[in-house]
Amino acid sequence: MTHLGNQLHAIGRCEKPRVVQTGPYVVVHHPLYTSVLIQELLFTLMSWSYAPLVGWCIVAGAFAVEMPIEEHLIMQDPAIAAEYRAHMQRVPSRVIPFLW
Numbered sequence: 001m002t003h004l005g006n007q008l009h010a011i012g013r014c015e016k017p018r019v020v021q022t023g024p025y026v027v028v029h030h031p032l033y034t035s036v037l038i039q040e041l042l043f044t045l046m047s048w049s050y051a052p053l054v055g056w057c058i059v060a061g062a063f064a065v066e067m068p069i070e071e072h073l074i075m076q077d078p079a080i081a082a083e084y085r086a087h088m089q090r091v092p093s094r095v096i097p098f099l100w
Contacts (some may be wrong), residue, residue, distance in 0.1 A: 019083045029071075029087075029094045033063050037095065067094055 024031035040056040071088075075081050094100055 017077065017080050019080055019087050021087055025087075026091065027093065027097050029091060030063070030067060033067070033095050037063075063095065 024034070028034055037056065037060060040052055040059055043052040044050070044056070071084075074084050
């Protein structure tokens with residue numbers, strides 16, 4: 001979270017957007033989504049139940065739908081589209097390194 005600095009907002013768009021390219025963003029495009037998926041898997045281990053795996057599948061499906069929409073919106077912003085396109089070429093993984 002410290003790598004986001006003033007780029008993290010609950011609602012709306014940052015006045016001076018930039019592409020964060022430090023910390024976990026060097027490995028994946030959406031490290032916050034990665035942490036949520038890891039947390040869901042840890043819930044499975046903590047509860048010794050398959051029920052959290054169902055939740056993991058739902059969350060992963062929601063992220064699979066949401067990520068292309070977010071990336072499309074970022075590519076529509078002329079202020080950061082070129083920088084984000086270059087970042088996408090350098091970091092091919094969206095959530096799970098070398099897999100997704």
